[in-house]
Amino acid sequence: MRYEIDVNGQRHGVDAPADMPLLWVLRDLVGLTGTKYGCGVAACGACTVLLDGQAVRSCQFPMEQYAGQKVATVEGLSPDRTHPLQLAWIAEQVPQCGYCQSGMLMAAHALLREVPRPTDAQIDAAMTNLCRCGTLPRVRRAIRRAAGMAPA
Ligand code: FES
Numbered sequence: 001m002r003y004e005i006d007v008n009g010q011r012h013g014v015d016a017p018a019d020m021p022l023l024w025v026l027r028d029l030v031g032l033t034g035t036k037y038g039c040g041v042a043a044c045g046a047c048t049v050l051l052d053g054q055a056v057r058s059c060q061f062p063m064e065q066y067a068g069q070k071v072a073t074v075e076g077l078s079p080d081r082t083h084p085l086q087l088a089w090i091a092e093q094v095p096q097c098g099y100c101q102s103g104m105l106m107a108a109h110a111l112l113r114e115v116p117r118p119t120d121a122q123i124d125a126a127m128t129n130l131c132r133c134g135t136l137p138r139v140r141r142a143i144r145r146a147a148g149m150a151p152a
């Protein structure tokens with residue numbers, strides 16, 4: 001079936017089955033590979049993108065559930081890596097292998113859109129993404145930095 005989707009402010013026409021998860025539409029049909037496949041069962045958060053501003057796990061969203069909503073992926077954060085979260089991630093040297101990090105950035109982006117200066121408890125509640133390299137303490141510091149708070 002033919003769908004029109006809005007990704008990072010650009011319209012794309014895609015031919016996809018109604019049950020094709022957004023993750024694969026983004027990666028295979030739109031060509032945006034920043035969003036990663038980790039577990040495929042909504043457990044790890046590697047595939048996190050924003051749907052109308054809310055963080056969602058794109059491996060679990062079939063096309064028929066999100067047609068018409070605005071999708072934001074890591075590629076859309078900034079054209080030149082100057083989004084406050086990207087600068088904070090670099091300043092705190094957050095990534096190790098990097099595999100989970102686009103999902104982390106999008107979860108953090110959704111959090112700061114909703115709560116511009118989150119408490120540590122709010123950060124911990126929002127950042128349920130898994131990182132097998134153990135970067136979560138640096139993720140927290142980077143979120144605080146991006147929010148204009150002293151990194152803890
Ligand atoms: S790949 Fe979607 S949550 Fe793990």
Ligand code: FES
Nearest residue numbers: 097098100131133
């Ligand atoms: S940086 Fe390697 S899994 Fe998170």
